[in-house]
Amino acid sequence: MLMSDGLLRVFWPYDLPRSTSPGVIVGWRNSELDLFVLSVLEDVEPRNVENALRAGILFRNSPHTITQIFSLCGRSAMHVLGSTNARTLPATFNPSHLHVTTSPSCKVPHIFCPSETNISIQIIMFSRPHPTRMQYMSLDPISLALGDKQPIAGRDELDSVDTEEEQEKARIAKLVEKLKLHTVVRHVPSQKEQVLPIILNQINCAFETGKLLERNSKLIGTRVKRSMSVSERVIESASTLRDLFVLGVSYVFWRWIWPVITRCFVIGLLCHRAVAEIILQILEWRARPEAAALKDISATAQQVDIRLQQFCYWPIQYIKLRQRKNNWESVTTSHPDYIRFYNSLWLVANDVIIGIALGSYIIDNAHWVAYQINIILNGWTVEGLQRTISWLMGWPAGLKLNKELAAFLGDLFLWVIEHWAAFIANLQPYLPHLIYFVGCSSFAGASMPVALFSDLLSILTIHIYSFYIASARIFNWQLSIIISLFHLFRGKKRNVLRNRIDSCDYDLDQLLLGTILFTVLFFLLPTVIVFYLAFTSARMLIISLGAALDTCLAFLNHFPLFALMLRLKDSRRLPGMIEYFYMLFTCVTSFI
CATH class of the missing domain: 1.10.287 (Helix Hairpins)
Incomplete structure (x- = not known):
């Protein structure tokens, strides 16, 4: 029975032969008017091809069981869909047996369909992915992350610590799902959208299945020659x-x-x-x-x-x-593993190659590199910081700070810097040996010296981090006290239990003492802010350098180099252009 929409859809591969010889069309019959062409067998009769499909002659010498192909393609059997270049055309149109005309000059086949049948024809041309070259189509993009790693022993105890966080994530996920139920954008997938993965599986299996049918087409109508036994092969080879x-x-x-x-x-x-x-x-x-x-x-x-x-x-x-060698090449489940595996190998190989070059330079110039690092350490983290603190102890940029507080903070930080400078001086004789060790680690990959330099940056600037933490704590404490005293000045207090601001009656001596402390701390706040901003800027500069090194590590460890190479060499080995195919396949009706 014909479909109600009156549209005949035929999926036809681009690379099928376009000769003028008669042939038989073999493929999948997804529905009465939805046909998927696999191959065109020439110089055979349709009846013999139908009998060969039932008897399984066309599936002989297959590398693996053919039932898996049937399962992937969502069909239980192949059918004869029609004939090509028939000598005589029928008087009426029969959708169960098409009559197609092909020629080398025309890329699109012509299907015989008289106008009085009131049936429109849509021919969807596609290029069959080559499974030997690992070409395939997919609805989902691949992931290069090691997402399916084996769990490490003892990880369950560590994961139990994050139970509350996981519960919070689950609660948020439930709320998001409830929100999706009330949106007008979301829609239930139609039958045409649900059938799209099966169509893609048929496209991925089209090349290998078509070649199998073409190889066995010579067996139609002839007796298959018995293959030699194992003993005969041994005698012949020896x-x-x-x-x-x-x-x-x-x-x-x-x-x-x-x-x-x-x-x-x-x-x-x-x-x-x-x-x-x-x-x-x-x-x-x-x-x-x-x-x-x-x-x-x-x-x-x-x-x-x-x-x-x-x-x-x-x-x-x-x-x-x-x-994957034990399965059909058209099965694409192992292709992402292949890309992830060789992408990881290529990244490690490039990392080692770059590391050998970098390590050779560092080892040959270890003393010069140590000398440059020593100049930077003394010039920026010691002398430069001392000049900055001395400048802050005066009137920086014309700001009149509290002289006593600025002198106290400046002397405290300068005293720490003097002890740190003595530590750097004691470290200086060992610095070339440390740089030499970093150069030797480069033979394990360029990422190792980058990681070591990142750790050295954190260790050799730990005094700046300490200054930042101290100034941030002082600024936070002072600001919190000022806010509390401001509430006291207004006759209010903060209720910690209910997390709100309540009214409160204070005595005169409490108000007087609070006002004096508020005034003193408020006028001392600019001095603390100046030191806090100075050390925060230095800390942000160090964080920026660390972020640059972490970015280099991310590129060396996770850059999709092999995937980009595949994209340039053969883009069909990566899932892409699925939006274009989706627009083509939305016309596909549900299977019967």
């Missing part, structure tokens, strides 16, 4: 003395040598995994549940953690890639 020698050597290698090599390699992987797990546990150890782990504090520890996780995950990824 017909000469040279073949016997090669066969004996290969037998010894695969029977005795190769198992030993693989067993040693597996033992090495297990030892590496055990050591890596121990180091990962050390990097994730926390003194208290709410305390930060070592990898959260140190950039070097975090870099080691990333590399160890990658090394532990590579065997799992490789096993997945090996398993």
